[in-house]
Structures are given as C-alpha cells and as structure tokens.
Amino acid sequence: MDYGAFDRERFIDETHSSNRGDFQRDRGRIIHSGGFRRLAQKTQVLSPTSGMDFARNRLTHSLEVAQVGREVAQRLGVDPDVVDAACLAHDLGHPPFGHNGESAIAQWASHIGGFEGNAQTFRVLTRLEPKVFSGAGQPAGLNLSRASLDAASKYPWGRENAVVEEGGREKFGVYDDDLEVFQWLRAGLPEREVSLEAQVMDLADDIAYSVHDFEDAIVGGFIDPATLTDSGPGTGPRAVNWEGEHLESAALEDAFSRLHQMPTWPSAFGASRADFARLKNFTSSAIGRFAQAVTVVDRGVGTDVPGRYQFRLHVPAETQAEIAVLKSVVATAVMRHETRRPIYQHQRDLLVALLDVLVRTGPEHLDPMYQADFHAAPSEQARVRVVVDQVASLTDQSALAWHERLTG
Secondary structure (H helix, E strand, O other), X not given: OOOOHHHHOEOOOOOOOOOOOHHHHHHHHHHOOHHHHHHHHOEOOOOHHHOOOOOOEHHHHHHHHHHHHHHHHHHHOOOHHHHHHHHHHOOOOOOOOHHHXXXXXXXXXXXXXXXXXXXXXXXXXXXXXXOOEOOOOOEOOOOOEHXXXXXXXXXXXXXXXXXXXXXXXXXXXXXXXXXXXXHHHHOOOOOOOOOHHHHHHHHHHHHHHHHHHHHHHHHOOOOOHHHHOOOOOOOHHHHOOOOOOOOOHHHHHHHHHHHHOOOOOOOOOOOOHHXXXXXXXXXXXXXXXXXXXXXXXXXXXXXXXOHHXXXXXXXXXXXXHHHHHHHHHHHHHHHOOHHHHHHHHHHHHHHHHHHHHHHHHHHHHOOHHHHHHHXXXXXXXXXXXXXXXXXXXXXXXXXXXXXXXXXX
C-alpha cells in the first residue's frame, strides 16, 4: 500500500537530521515514552500487585499485540511500522486497574465529558506525553504522523456519537478538549470509518488478549483445562457465560468444539515444564490460526480517499466466534468470579476517593506538569479534567501509594 505526504504529515511540522522513516520514528517515540514504560505496572487481567509473576501486564500485552499486528500487516501488504506503532500505543490511556478502573473513572467524570481509555490514549499521544511543543509553547504530545495516529484511533468520534455497549459502557475516541488535532487528523476522511491499519490493530488486540489471557488464567489456576470438556451439568461449555456479542450460542458452542479438536488443545495442566510447553504450543497455534484467517476486501470507494480507507479487514464468522469463546472462558473464570467482586469494588472505591481528594486539594498534590496544566486550565471543568489526567497516568502500585498517602 502506498503512503503519501498526507499520511506522513504531522500536526506540528518537524525537521529531522536522521534517515529514519516517518513511521519508524513514530514507533520509536512510543517505545521510549514514559507512558509506555508505566504500562508495565498496569493491570491486564490481574494486577501487577497480585504477586503472580507469570501474568501479563499492559506492557507485555502491548508488545504481544504489536508482534501479532506486524505479522498480519506484512501478510496483507500494509505498512508494518504503522500497525506496530498503533499496537504499541493502543493502551497508553488505560488507567490503574484496567477496565475496572476505566469504568470507575468514567462514572465519576460523567459531568466533564466522561472518561474512555481510547479517548485518553488520543489525549496522551497528542497532548500529555512530553515530546513536541508548538512554536507558541503548546504541548503536542508525541506528534505522530497522521497515518500512525489514525491507526491508533479505534473509535474516531466524540462522546455525543458514542457506541453504547450492553452494560452501558460508552465507546468513543476523543474528548471535546482535543477536537482541534482530531479535526486535523480526520480532514477529508470518511466519517466514522476506521482505517485498515486500525482494523488490523484491533484484531491483533483481540487475538492477543483472548489467547494470552486464557493462558494466564490456566497458569494462575483460575481454569482447569480438564473441566472445560466435561459434559456434566454446570461444567464444560455449559458453565461458560458466552460473550459472543451478536453471535448465537450454537455458533459459540461449535467454535468451542473446533478449538477443543485442535491437536494442541491443553487437556490438562500441572505446571511441569512439559505442561508449559504444551500450553505455549496451543497459544502459538491459536494465534496463527486466527491471524491467517483474515483477508482484505475492497470497499469499492474509489481513489478519492487514501489507500488506508479503500479496503476493510474481513474476519470470518468462525474466527470471530473462536476468539469470543476464549474471551468468554476467561471472563467467566476470572473477571466474573464471585471472589473477584470485593477486589474490583475496592479498586473502584480507591480511585473515586483519590479523585475526590485531588479535586478538593487542587494542584497541591499533583505532579509538576499536571500542576502547570491545572493553573493554565480556563475553567473548573478543565481543572477537573487535569485531575483525571493525573490519576489515569498512575500505575496500579502508585495509585495504591497515593491513596494511602492522601487518605491515610
């Protein structure tokens, strides 16, 4: 696929002395950013504070997403550096405690335009991460190329046009505060359409977390592979609360059967070296199975739009169902398990208490860069948004430490 000057343009013009490609530069900026390093201490499924060394965190997850995305991009003829950059960046806006923390902050911040991890990622990339400033001294974040920034934009619309999921969660990709750079990004692009690179990133994310979270849940003892194929009441597939979105239960059960028939399916796990090897062989084969099933379809829109918008990713229904099955097994065994409820409630209460005390005390306890943002904010709503930025930037461990220090 060809990438022209429009795709390579940056919000703030730059002059470079090295011969690195524009998209290689984007990828390097993300890897070397402070926000990327902080992902090492943010929850994927289990918190890094849980004491389980094997479980993924947001950083290892992002690296694995990038590997999957890069492989798919190369096979489909899409620039692998653009997809790689988007995959590495896609979770930069995640707050402490993963989606549980995101839900708590979103509810608390509903009066200032809400909170959404993807919109926060856009804000980190275009404003909060310190790298580039305009001539007038305004922060421009990492100032990525249009193609890379667009590839990291999974939901290219604001809250007023949010997609509301079944549980009430709003999915959108930009706050009103950040519309200037968003409008620059989307100029001339089809409304509410997502670039091919963003679709590859989203698929790689689905593949990585469905397979790897399943692996982590087995190693962590949340799933006994032997019981997944039991046929008794309340066991095996019957015990799973399917998360198939618009898929029928029959399609999901068929998908489970297909996965179970894979030669590498883990029938048991006893934590031996051989068990780990068998489990890893399953994750490898499942990733390959999903990644190799996708194709590209011409949208039939002609050449009036960039090449990135002339095609869409086609994921077969069978593949969608198999990915959904693994998500469902993990959600049932881990996220929805009754033993997790007090933990999740404590995390939500902790973040709300931290937000409350920081709003009450103003800039006093904020990091210096957020103190400056607080003083420069033009309204009370903008000052509250700065507090949200501060809390969202924290790792799980630092959120616990801040809460202990500020609330006793």
